[in-house]
Amino acid sequence: MSKTAPFAALQRRALLATFTTAAALALAGCAAPRTTPALADAPPIVFVHGNGDTAALWQTTLWRFESNGWPRERLYAIDVPYPLARDDDAKPQPGRTSAAEHMAHLEAEVDKVLKATGAKQVVLVGNSRGGNAIRNYIYNGGGSATVSHAVLGGTPNHGVWAIPGFREGNEFSGTGPFLTALNAPKNAAGDEVSGPVQWMTIRSDHNDKFAQPDGLWIGQKGKPTNVTAAGPELQGALNTVIAGIDHRETSYSSAAFEATYRFITGRAPQTTPIVAEKTVLLGGKVTGLGVDPLDPKSGNFSNNLPLAGAQLEVYATHPATGTRTGSALLRTVVGADGRWGPLTTQPGVPLEFVVSAPGYATTHIYRSGFPRSSQIIHLRAERMADADKGAASVVTLTRPRGYLDPARDRMLLDGAAPAGVPAGAGVASAKVKPTGGVRSIVAEFNGEKVTGQTWPAAEGRVVMLEISQ
Structure with a gap:
């Protein structure tokens, strides 16, 4: 719990x-x-x-x-x-x-x-x-x-x-x-x-x-x-x-x-916008992916089991470029319970979470600044799909708390409307395979902007630009 x-x-x-x-x-x-x-x-x-x-x-x-x-x-x-x-x-x-x-x-x-x-x-x-x-x-x-x-x-x-x-x-x-x-x-x-x-x-x-x-x-x-x-x-x-x-x-x-x-x-809330705290304390759990016995190659069998032994690094990043602004704020190996933290930061500071574990791609998760403390910042290590292994870089816009609807939402990934997103709010992510070496890449969704870097897929790295809303 x-x-x-x-x-x-x-x-x-x-x-x-x-x-x-x-x-x-x-x-x-x-x-x-x-x-x-x-x-x-x-x-x-x-x-x-x-x-x-x-x-x-x-x-x-x-x-x-x-x-x-x-x-x-x-x-x-x-x-x-x-x-x-x-x-x-x-x-x-x-x-x-x-x-x-x-x-x-x-x-x-x-x-x-x-x-x-x-x-x-x-x-x-x-x-x-x-x-x-x-x-x-x-x-x-x-x-x-x-x-x-x-x-x-x-x-x-x-x-x-x-x-x-x-x-x-x-x-x-x-x-x-x-x-x-x-x-x-x-x-x-x-x-x-x-x-x-x-x-x-x-x-x-x-x-x-x-x-x-x-x-x-x-x-x-x-x-x-x-x-x-x-x-x-x-x-x-x-x-x-x-x-x-x-x-x-x-x-x-x-x-x-x-x-x-x-x-x-029995009454309306005083506010629906989230009120920022002066200091933000973060923590969570690192999890992985199971193997679906009915589809062993899918590598996409969700569970919430801790990924013991996973390594985690956390960096503050520049909001405009996604580059790291200093040394790691946190560097740890998670234990049997998969828990990480605590990490103290300031509200509004964008972060890069880097998760690595045997059998997984090195997963770079970029998030916009956190306004408040949370102990449920759960991080999932990803596997690289076979079809993506020849790409220069693999970057995914992901929206865990909702779906992507081209008819309703304003969204851009690397400066263009994400390709392959069907009408009807049916998928929660969109993927691109950018070229041009390591560079900045931006995901935008209804006013929220997440900026990361295009890490090389040849090094076994994938990039997730996670929307908070």
Whole structure:
């Protein structure tokens, strides 16, 4: 479990003075009136990432809660060791988790949070598959007693597909046993949720790749999925629609934060922009990639296991050129837990993280300046694809907290619109193979700029320009 460092006692007292007993929250369209709890203390919040993802995706969300005075020690982002769902939930599959295993992990993490904080209940906030685990825990793991609020962003509550006879053993089948059981009516009104937990879903109006009527994103182009953009909604919950957002932005965007904060507290946040700290303390975990037994050459089997023995160097870089501005700020070999840090820096200083480990490319990860402290700056070592080994350099623009939509987003990579990015917010990265020797290279996305260097691929190096938003 990744936990942020404690706030000062003064900050905590300020928060408790700010929170007052919340008024009843009017939830238009809900089957029954629901009210926010009296916030004599800020409830612990446990954030649950999605399929194949990591706790690191919640970084900006945690910063927004902190910027509104939420105590850092009451914000928890968990890492599922094997975050990918099985192809068939009933059949063991190396490197993947069943729905039951996913729920058991969440239950154990909630127990840790309750013990650490002394709280009686937590708020659960999940993205995509994380919402499946939350629903399963509440109804089948005793979570109805330990959870006050559940927020599900982009969770495919009625499936990514709902096709009788098609992959019904999969956790994401709307006609399969897992979702059919979760969606069974909870009362005479046919509600798919029930109290005492208060429920909210957040969905896109049209731009969620996993809530589409056509099977394009599941390899079934032209075939109906029997799912619509409203698939993430649940009858009886507060169902919030945010125009234009993509699948991940249902949880990680500023708009999703605003809706979540309002749902938990009964009022709008004081700020959605992230408030910078005077000094930034960073840390995280170094992870690698497993080998997919069904596709051993892919080298792209996500897990959140520590990459023990990996070497890490961190440098401050020039914002305009991406060149290093001095010697390494940190140079370390990570231990069995994969943890790195602490590293003290100043807000707004861009950084280069260099990860190297046997069996991996030397991975140069460039980030724009960090406005606040975080202990979930997780770094993944990459492998070079066979098709890239003859390139002069390999540079990838990556956006972990959202997708790339050419119709919606302004983005440039090495001065041009990234090639090969399809319409419809369906991919989160774009790759170029620049020539011209070692030089500066810039990625821009909706106002954020990340500048790095084009390291030689012949030396076994790859470059990642990571967008924070």
